[in-house]
Amino acid sequence: MLEPSLYGIHKTNRKGNDLWGKNQFNSTFPASLACYMRDKDIKAVYLKVNEQLQVVAEEISIDDLFNTTAPNEEITFSFESKYQPYQKFAFDDIKGIDLVIKHGEEWCRPLEVKLTVVPDQTTYNEIEANWGAELVIRPASTSYCALGIAESCENDLREIRDIFEPVCYGIQHWDSKLEISSIQGNLITVLDIFQRRFCQKQKPFLMQPIWKTKGKSPLLADNAFDIFVWSDFALCRTFIDRSTSPQTEVNRFMRSSARLAKVLYDLSSTGKAHLEKIYSALTYGLQSDKEFALSGKITRHYMNSPRRVHPILPPKILTELILNGGEKKLSPERRFDQTIYYSTESLFNEL
Structure with a gap:
């Protein structure tokens, strides 16, 4: 019997x-879905940054x-x-x-995987x-993101240092909310300059x-x-675009921008970065278990493709993805509110 x-x-x-x-299953199913689309020659939607620092939707095989x-x-x-090539x-x-x-x-490729539902809690009641x-987004996501950028730009570290050094060299205490908040505009400017210069190396x-x-x-919807x-x-744009905050504050997005700037500056200076130290020290009084979250009201502006609202594949493909009775292996959580919603409808209809 097949497994x-x-x-x-x-x-x-x-x-x-x-x-x-x-x-x-939240990561194995996406990998399977990608394999299916690959064999059917269906491209994914690719969100990338153009030279105007806008996130645009294209396609990628x-x-x-x-x-x-x-x-x-x-x-x-x-x-x-671990993606071993980044360890260096x-x-x-x-x-x-x-x-x-x-x-x-x-x-070949390290990938973060985020299986998400449309609509989310903030947009379901809109058109x-x-x-x-x-x-x-987790801190591990942005740190791997920075490592990938470093690999792509490995031959350009001197130029990257020239971009960041005018702002970063003078920072005495990277973990100081007061110091970082006072120069947040300058940090965002150099990150923008960096992305414009090297956007052709994004991946x-x-x-x-x-x-x-x-x-x-x-x-499930019909699509x-x-x-x-x-x-x-493109992922970096989601926090760089939202980093501006009151002069004495450092929000989660600015924290991510500061961490990225610090990692890139250190890498351009010494070829390596103390990632754990950077992420543990640069917290600015914010909880460190989550980097940041973007609601559907934010992501829809970046995921600007008709396929966000009209996904390309129907529900019936599940029978081609989940094989040999695999659906019986799933064990979804039981929630009391969900049980009431689906099991007692007839009771409330009698009232």
Whole structure:
């Protein structure tokens, strides 16, 4: 009897039940969806930064997303794994990222994976054209993002130092809210200069599959699934664009901008950065478990594609993605409010 499996995932560090757990399925299913779109020659939506620092929507093949033309059965999907080529840019252990793509001994692509629903809690009651998805970003996401940018610009570190040094050299205490808040405008300016100069070197970083429901209900819409891909530069725009805050404050977005500037400046100066120290010290009184969150009212302006509202794939593809009874391996959480909503409708109709 064939084991439950997911389309396209043959070589992986997750086997059996590890494909289907709550936290695991949120990354294994997106990988399978990407493999399916790849074999059907369906491109993903690619969000990238242009020279005007605007995030624009184009298309990207899954070959380019995976950074390999090898067939799915030859690719290794390593979940929650370290992308070893980036380790040389850090003094400390860079730890893992959601998904690492390898072909044999070739390191192809590290990817953050964010499976999100459309509409989210902030947009479901608006007209359908305004629906959006919430995106929650971890500190590990932005640190890997910075490492990827460093790799892309490895041969340009002297020029990068020239961009950042006029502002960063004079900073005495990077962990000081007062000092950083007083120069936040200057930090944003140099980040903008950097992105304009090197936007041609951006690359895919975050894979955001979306699943669309009928309004707030859990029922899938007729157009149910798609994949958006954020470049590393595009993801950075989400916090750089929102970094301005009152003169004495440093909000979460400005914190992310300061961390990015510090990492890039250190890398351009010494070739390596103390990532753990930077992320633990530069908190500015904010909780450190979450980098920042973007509601659907924000992400919809970046995910400016008709496919945000009209995903390209129907619900029936689930039968091609989840194989050999894999759906029976899923164990969704039971919530009391959900049980009341779906199980007692007849009781309330009798009143």
